[in-house]
Amino acid sequence: MSNPLADMEKPDVIFAIGTNMTECHPVAATRLKRALTAGATMIVADPRQTRLAKMAHLHLPIRVGSDVALLLAMAHVIQREGLIDASFIEERTAGGNEFLQHVKEFTPEWASDICEVPAADIEKAGLLYGKGNPSAIYYTLGITEHICGVDNVQSLCNLALMTGNLGVEGGGINPMRGQNNIQGAGDCGAVPNNFPGFQPCDHPESTEKFSKLYQTEIDGTKGITKVTALDNCGKGIHAMLIDGENTVVTDPDKNHCEHALKSLDHLVVIDIFMTETAQLADVVFPATAWGETDGVQTNTERRVQRLRAAVPPVGEAKPDWWIVSEIAKRMGVPGFEYESARDVFNELCELSPIYAGLDWDRIEDSEYQWPVPDRDHPGTPRLHEKEFKNGRGKFTVVGYRDPAEVISDEFPLWLTTGRRLEAYHSRTQTGRSAGIEYLLSHESLEVHPDDAEALGLVHGGMAKMASARGEIEIEVKVTDMSPQGTVFTSFSFAEVPVNILTGSGYDPVTQTAELKVCPVRVEPA
Amino acid sequence: MISDLDAQTTEKALMLTLDGEKVSFEAGETIYEVAERHRREIPTLCYDERLEAFGACRLCIVEVEGIRNPVASCTTQATEGMVIQTKTEAIEKHRKTLLELVASENRDVDVNQLSGYASQELKILVDRYDARSGRFSGKKSGTSNTKDKNPFILRDYDNCISCYRCVRVCAEREGDYAINVMNRGFDTQIITEFNNDLRDSECTFCGQCVQTCPTGALGDKKALRDSDTEGEIEKTRTICPYCGVGCSVDMLSKGDKIVGIQPAMDGPANEGALCIKGQFAFDFIQNADRLKKPMIRREDGELHECDWDEALNFAAAGFAKVRDKFGRHSVYGIASGRAPHEAAYTMQKYIRATYGTNYIDNCSRA
Ligand code: SF4
Numbered sequence: 016m017s018n019p020l021a022d023m024e025k026p027d028v029i030f031a032i033g034t035n036m037t038e039c040h041p042v043a044a045t046r047l048k049r050a051l052t053a054g055a056t057m058i059v060a061d062p063r064q065t066r067l068a069k070m071a072h073l074h075l076p077i078r079v080g081s082d083v084a085l086l087l088a089m090a091h092v093i094q095r096e097g098l099i100d101a102s103f104i105e106e107r108t109a110g111g112n113e114f115l116q117h118v119k120e121f122t123p124e125w126a127s128d129i130c131e132v133p134a135a136d137i138e139k140a141g142l143l144y145g146k147g148n149p150s151a152i153y154y155t156l157g158i159t160e161h162i163c164g165v166d167n168v169q170s171l172c173n174l175a176l177m178t179g180n181l182g183v184e185g186g187g188i189n190p191m192r193g194q195n196n197i198q199g200a201g202d203c204g205a206v207p208n209n210f211p212g213f214q215p216c217d218h219p220e221s222t223e224k225f226s227k228l229y230q231t232e233i234d235g236t237k238g239i240t241k242v243t244a245l246d247n248c249g250k251g252i253h254a255m256l257i258d259g260e261n262t263v264v265t266d267p268d269k270n271h272c273e274h275a276l277k278s279l280d281h282l283v284v285i286d287i288f289m290t291e292t293a294q295l296a297d298v299v300f301p302a303t304a305w306g307e308t309d310g311v312q313t314n315t316e317r318r319v320q321r322l323r324a325a326v327p328p329v330g331e332a333k334p335d336w337w338i339v340s341e342i343a344k345r346m347g348v349p350g351f352e353y354e355s356a357r358d359v360f361n362e363l364c365e366l367s368p369i370y371a372g373l374d375w376d377r378i379e380d381s382e383y384q385w386p387v388p389d390r391d392h393p394g395t396p397r398l399h400e401k402e403f404k405n406g407r408g409k410f411t412v413v414g415y416r417d418p419a420e421v422i423s424d425e426f427p428l429w430l431t432t433g434r435r436l437e438a439y440h441s442r443t444q445t446g447r448s449a450g451i452e453y454l455l456s457h458e459s460l461e462v463h464p465d466d467a468e469a470l471g472l473v474h475g476g477m478a479k480m481a482s483a484r485g486e487i488e489i490e491v492k493v494t495d496m497s498p499q500g501t502v503f504t505s506f507s508f509a510e511v512p513v514n515i516l517t518g519s520g521y522d523p524v525t526q527t528a529e530l531k532v533c534p535v536r537v538e539p540a
Numbered sequence: 541m542i543s544d545l546d547a548q549t550t551e552k553a554l555m556l557t558l559d560g561e562k563v564s565f566e567a568g569e570t571i572y573e574v575a576e577r578h579r580r581e582i583p584t585l586c587y588d589e590r591l592e593a594f595g596a597c598r599l600c601i602v603e604v605e606g607i608r609n610p611v612a613s614c615t616t617q618a619t620e621g622m623v624i625q626t627k628t629e630a631i632e633k634h635r636k637t638l639l640e641l642v643a644s645e646n647r648d649v650d651v652n653q654l655s656g657y658a659s660q661e662l663k664i665l666v667d668r669y670d671a672r673s674g675r676f677s678g679k680k681s682g683t684s685n686t687k688d689k690n691p692f693i694l695r696d697y698d699n700c701i702s703c704y705r706c707v708r709v710c711a712e713r714e715g716d717y718a719i720n721v722m723n724r725g726f727d728t729q730i731i732t733e734f735n736n737d738l739r740d741s742e743c744t745f746c747g748q749c750v751q752t753c754p755t756g757a758l759g760d761k762k763a764l765r766d767s768d769t770e771g772e773i774e775k776t777r778t779i780c781p782y783c784g785v786g787c788s789v790d791m792l793s794k795g796d797k798i799v800g801i802q803p804a805m806d807g808p809a810n811e812g813a814l815c816i817k818g819q820f821a822f823d824f825i826q827n828a829d830r831l832k833k834p835m836i837r838r839e840d841g842e843l844h845e846c847d848w849d850e851a852l853n854f855a856a857a858g859f860a861k862v863r864d865k866f867g868r869h870s871v872y873g874i875a876s877g878r879a880p881h882e883a884a885y886t887m888q889k890y891i892r893a894t895y896g897t898n899y900i901d902n903c904s905r906a
């Protein structure tokens with residue numbers, strides 16, 4: 016997030032897109048509710064009638080995967096009505112003229128056909144966002160899990176840049192991170208393009224720095240992504256070390272994924288449960304769980320916080336860092352002589368500029384949000400206040416593209432997937448917590464009443480749902496939550512492996528999977 | 541334009557007299573807030589600093605010079621020159637009587653600490669004011685809801701004192717408006733719309749009502765399962781393991797067992813709020829099917845438990861073999877988006893330092 020969570024109570028206009036916040040980030044959503052009570056106006060763009068959508072002053076039930084068209088048209092309206100922040104564009108950004116020229120073409124009428132919402136509503140959204148002082152954007156995976164995920168994010172940046180809504184209290188662009196420490200995994204350099212602290216792998220200075228620190232020559236080029244690595248299993252990739260991720264259930268195209276892992280010569284999995292992924296491993300290590308592990312995690316507003324152990328580990332479980340270090344030591348790799356989580360964290364702080372002012376003791380009270388470049392720095396609750404990281408904020412000229420697969424006679428419905436309040440990911444945790452099944456015992460497919468009638472589906476009955484990749488059976492829930500022509504379910508239950516169906520494409524830049532859009536056929540089972 | 545004189549008065553601190561002591565305060569503060577800052581122990585029951593003051597329980601009354609009847613300090617704004625007494629004999633007596641009344645209307649005053657964050661408030665005050673006289677024993681207020689079988693929230697309204705903190709936290713903090721008040725006086729009852737079970741209402745089981753209830757009328761059913769478990773309750777401050785908001789929580793444990801979660805009121809991300817997962821889905825870590833020993837796949841094709849040394853050597857040898865056979869670009873690492881920094885950091889270092897590649901990623905792409 017560019018802005019702190021506390022800013023969520025301060026916007027004048029809230030623009031929430033592709034985020035089912037009341038279910039995925041309920042505590043953050045309470046802040047938006049308080050902003051609404053205090054008089055803020057909210058626009059929600061989401062195909063579904065979510066709880067958040069019901070609270071909105073303007074709900075745009077756009078067709079799944081049509082976000083870029085909506086955002087272009089909103090930019091068009093803002094440009095046409097002169098709602099741009101000319102001095103911000105002039106002083107702080109680059110590429111503004113070209114972008115403002117580009118959007119002239121994309122009228123609300125044009126977008127209306129693609130998004131399947133009235134042009135007048137798109138016009139209204141543009142006016143509201145453009146006039147808000149400040150306006151804030153919130154989004155989650157509904158924006159990124161598309162083949163055009165990067166285009167979506169850049170389109171949101173364009174909106175914020177043209178209206179000067181960056182670096183201001185109560186504004187900003189605020190992606191809500193899904194998992195507790197997904198931000199931290201990036202901070203720590205567990206990505207193919209960056210070393211710890213977002214130091215790029217393809218910059219000679221950082222490659223040199225880390226080659227020296229890690230006492231080996233490191234490639235001066237980015238690595239391949241997880242998606243490519245899975246595609247190459249058995250053909251170039253022959254061993255994997257997977258920590259705490261149930262790849263087989265949460266990744267798209269489950270059959271492909273399982274096949275990929277099976278074709279490895281050596282698979283080592285570290286986890287707390289025998290997950291579907293661990294079952295395929297050659298070695299499985301028991302890790303200590305939350306509550307048993309000392310450590311650090313970073314939240315969605317870049318706040319670096321301490322996790323503390325309260326009880327001893329179950330069985331012989333060991334911390335992940337210890338297990339990985341032991342493997343390294345047994346391969347003769349130097350630099351893994353850690354005695355505690357503190358040692359590991361302090362090393363990370365030493366070599367990442369954004370953590371340079373931090374260490375294990377200083378984060379005791381959760382007061383710092385990175386970057387914290389030195390010991391005297393108070394931390395950075397709000398990014399881009401004076402300048403952007405690379406000088407100027409860059410506009411990007413983006414165009415609309417159809418999803419990787421579009422509906423057809425064979426697969427006439429859009430399937431979109433998401434999360435539910437009571438379940439988390441593949442339910443390795445919530446599924447094992449007492450009482451949760453009282454509220455959410457099994458998965459179901461949300462079908463609009465009109466579609467249900469046309470397809471002969473009954474509430475509570477079973478349906479067969481097929482995509483170009485496979486077929487599953489699922490219980491039907493007739494509801495007008497999802498619009499006609501779109502069905503919805505979550506991917507949390509192994510018994511209903513929705514990700515057998517999804518996976519039609521990937522974003523060419525980030526290789527994030529298109530989990531949000533998949534044409535399907537649904538019929539009574 | 542501001543004249544010099546005006547500027548001076550705006551700069552001059554606002555003052556009032558608190559129990560004979562001159563103290564400063566800021567415009568907009570209530571008497572209670574000023575007194576609290578100056579360490580006066582004014583008893584409260586319907587007060588939760590996160591909520592709009594309500595003025596219902598009247599325990600927080602103080603005497604203000606020039607005003608005939610005592611005023612509720614939680615709802616009365618401090619003003620320049622006020623002369624306030626927080627603890628006169630008359631007021632203390634009045635407080636004691638109020639507490640005796642309240643205590644007499646409840647079935648129990650002593651409730652288990654595991655009930656919730658604020659659950660001991662009534663008990664502590666009753667003890668402080670020695671208010672267990674039984675002078676008013678008689679009519680009880682509120683009727684427990686025993687038909688709601690939800691596994692999280694005990695609705696034991698026999699112990700309700702009608703402070704409405706639950707209703708207010710649900711509305712003001714959560715924006716859920718799941719519960720409301722029916723009737724008044726002895727017949728007061730907290731109910732959902734249509735008097736349904738919570739599951740069939742707007743309730744999201746965030747547990748906020750449980751944590752603010754000062755009597756344990758609303759209780760944390762999951763934590764209360766461990767009422768009889770041996771051991772003192774210990775609190776450990778940590779962060780919720782679910783989403784990226786990063787709410788601060790206090791983990792409650794007894795011996796080796798985690799028994800419950802309470803929200804941290806001073807957590808910067810959540811300021812006391814939690815959701816169902818953070819509040820109630822903590823016991824997964826003590827589920828019987830946790831992995832307890834390393835395992836390796838043996839000749840029979842099955843995974844078997846073994847000791848650490850064997851498993852670590854087996855893992856290391858397997859990686860070395862693949863690297864030697866297929867080259868350093870044949871090994872890939874996937875870090876977790878849930879494990880702490882130290883896991884992700886050592887994972888990426890292992891890949892970079894061992895193979896000299898950037899063949900590392902995490903699960904954010906799923
Ligand atoms: S249930 Fe608890 S919080 Fe709610 S009104 Fe009764 S005493 Fe107050």
Ligand code: SF4
Nearest residue numbers: 710743744746747749
């Ligand atoms: S659990 Fe949360 S949503 Fe449900 S009644 Fe209590 S405060 Fe309201």
Ligand code: FES
Nearest residue numbers: 584595597598614
């Ligand atoms: S605390 Fe002031 S009236 Fe209850």
